[in-house]
Amino acid sequence: MPDRAIRPRKEFGKTIAADITHRLREEIIACGLLPGEPLRFDVLRERFGASFTTLREALTALSAEGLVDAQEQRGFRVAPVSGQDLVEVTDARVLIDVELIRRSIQKGDDDWEIAVISTLHRLKRIEQRDPEQALRDAEWKIAHRQFHQALVSACGSATLLAIRAELFDRAERYRYLSANFRPRPRDKAGEHQAIMQAAISRNAEQAAELIETHIRSTADNVAKYAGHLLEAG
Amino acid sequence: MPDRAIRPRKEFGKTIAADITHRLREEIIACGLLPGEPLRFDVLRERFGASFTTLREALTALSAEGLVDAQEQRGFRVAPVSGQDLVEVTDARVLIDVELIRRSIQKGDDDWEIAVISTLHRLKRIEQRDPEQALRDAEWKIAHRQFHQALVSACGSATLLAIRAELFDRAERYRYLSANFRPRPRDKAGEHQAIMQAAISRNAEQAAELIETHIRSTADNVAKYAGHLLEAG
DNA sequence: CTCACCCTTATTTTCGAAAATAATATCGTT
DNA sequence: AACGATATTATTTTCGAAAATAAGGGTGAG
Incomplete structure (x- = not known):
């Protein structure tokens, strides 16, 4: 199983982007990431071990689901609650x-x-x-x-x-x-x-x-x- | 208006990704891109003048809207009709x-x-x-x-x-x-x-x-x- | 002839550097 | 001191090269 060594994290979905989307969704739902919290790329990059663009794709998908709030040119944040x-x-x-x-x-x-x-x-x-x-x-x-x-x-x-x-x-x-x-x-x-x-x-x-x-x-x-x-x- | 010269295409939205999402959505709805048609990056790149990752972000968004069908590792296509x-x-x-x-x-x-x-x-x-x-x-x-x-x-x-x-x-x-x-x-x-x-x-x-x-x-x-x-x- | 295998090519997916933009701090003027 | 303009820094956004994967094609064994 040489794949495991090269790319450890891909438990859900075939692409990294799909995997990260899944993990981010779970964390947001479970409030490991709190409502309104800014989602900065530096932090996410370290936490999820993926590149800017891959993270961006995941955040875009979650934005369409209403779990993430995209503020154009000013990044993303966890969708606020009210x-x-x-x-x-x-x-x-x-x-x-x-x-x-x-x-x-x-x-x-x-x-x-x-x-x-x-x-x-x-x-x-x-x-x-x-x-x-x-x-x-x-x-x-x-x-x-x-x-x-x-x-x-x-x-x-x-x-x-x-x-x-x-x-x-x-x-x-x-x-x-x-x-x-x-x-x-x-x-x-x-x-x-x-x-x-x-x-x-x-x-x-x-x-x-x-x-x-x-x-x-x-x-x-x-x-x-x-x-x-x-x-x- | 120097922006116009540097980046001609950005009629809708502040980011290029949002703009492309919008334009792709319109084309798919108007069947300028036909149901089931494969959406290859080479073609889209030329047609919309954007890079891989920007296009990918747009396609991901439209996928969540049900207008695009994402087939992991095998690219995107216009959502089929039935x-x-x-x-x-x-x-x-x-x-x-x-x-x-x-x-x-x-x-x-x-x-x-x-x-x-x-x-x-x-x-x-x-x-x-x-x-x-x-x-x-x-x-x-x-x-x-x-x-x-x-x-x-x-x-x-x-x-x-x-x-x-x-x-x-x-x-x-x-x-x-x-x-x-x-x-x-x-x-x-x-x-x-x-x-x-x-x-x-x-x-x-x-x-x-x-x-x-x-x-x-x-x-x-x-x-x-x-x-x-x-x-x- | 058929099928499995490897090799080649086409395409997608991922990455980090570079450009663009927003946020913040600095400075000079009133 | 208050304010506005400008420089500096922080952050997002975009790009194209490189890696990973799938698709296609040919070859040889059965």
């Missing part, structure tokens, strides 16, 4: 997720049901197995994302799924941002269970209602306990 | 535009009404003034875009407006693609007039219905008269 933005992202997510879960419930086949059930199962196992938080969080967040992804995966529109994925990422960043300030959520396990049951029993109206409540209550929680972070910038 | 994609874009547009026009009707102030009325007025003037087609088309398309933009501009969500704009561009490309094959549309002027009236009189339900019909009938027309172009790619 109460207004949180409201917009939440509203857009409700609009799209509600529609997509309706379509998935209408079109979903056996494989879809299996995906919904198994991703929820994994999520619950993680919640039960390890009441610790540190290790749990990363794994839980992946499982959580996959469950919600599975719910809408049968909607039939790659276009809307791509838009949904971007909005999910933007919302996830707010959850990370507020994670240290808000208490553990009330009964998320119960909510997920109810959503799964409504979906599998093909009760579109109930599933739509539950999803909307789920998304909005999470956002409300963020706003309630991290409101002080949303207007400073 | 019947499935047309259906998805149309569906997504209906979902979002219908919602945004409802919100605009609820929130729109005097300035919004003025924008709707005046953009429609301009559109009608162009239609009446110059029954020629060649010159009309470019101008008409701009006015048409601005009218539809005005209708939803008061919705209050920059997030959803950005998503809407991307979908509009993708749909516009299909209209260009089919322009040479389909007859002049039936009564677009009448449809626009009706939409404006419903909006101004704050009849949200009627406006929503008219917009949906408007979007779907345009897409149907494209599929009907340019169907043969949609599966070759």
Whole structure:
């Protein structure tokens, strides 16, 4: 494996640019890079071991996703957060997720049901197995994302799924941002269970209602306990 | 104006990359670059007079907008078209535009009404003034875009407006693609007039219905008269 | 004749130097 | 001291050469 020696870092994607895009996205979502923080090339160059132009390509891609803010001739910075933005992202997510879960419930086949059930199962196992938080969080967040992804995966529109994925990422960043300030959520396990049951029993109206409540209550929680972070910038 | 001599091409945006992104977007939408066509750097370099990396940045941005297809290690090509994609874009547009026009009707102030009325007025003037087609088309398309933009501009969500704009561009490309094959549309002027009236009189339900019909009938027309172009790619 | 392999060519991808621009500090004038 | 103009520094942006990768072509073994 001589490649490994020559170019150690290329875990995701075939090109370095795609890899860096992926790593930067993860860091921004997890607030390892804080909202509003300037993204200077010198710093990024050292941190990610890539050249100006490769970094520039990654930042341009993330700019289109709404995670990075490009200020022409004055560089890039992590996209700032705000109460207004949180409201917009939440509203857009409700609009799209509600529609997509309706379509998935209408079109979903056996494989879809299996995906919904198994991703929820994994999520619950993680919640039960390890009441610790540190290790749990990363794994839980992946499982959580996959469950919600599975719910809408049968909607039939790659276009809307791509838009949904971007909005999910933007919302996830707010959850990370507020994670240290808000208490553990009330009964998320119960909510997920109810959503799964409504979906599998093909009760579109109930599933739509539950999803909307789920998304909005999470956002409300963020706003309630991290409101002080949303207007400073 | 010494800048002009040193760097002739920078009409849009402050950076060359932003300018090229803009010009490439226009050409792809207008099908000056055809769906599926490979975008080789040698060719683009000569055509746009920019370097590899600058072009790469532009292509990356357009890739995120769905107008360019990035194939890792194998370059870029104009995003292909298909019947499935047309259906998805149309569906997504209906979902979002219908919602945004409802919100605009609820929130729109005097300035919004003025924008709707005046953009429609301009559109009608162009239609009446110059029954020629060649010159009309470019101008008409701009006015048409601005009218539809005005209708939803008061919705209050920059997030959803950005998503809407991307979908509009993708749909516009299909209209260009089919322009040479389909007859002049039936009564677009009448449809626009009706939409404006419903909006101004704050009849949200009627406006929503008219917009949906408007979007779907345009897409149907494209599929009907340019169907043969949609599966070759 | 077919297929796998290596070699050659075409193309993309990455890099760091150099140019362009913005930010900051310095200085002279009022 | 306050202000504006100018020089200095910091940072971004652009470029084309060089490295990496894919595509194409030919050769020989089976």
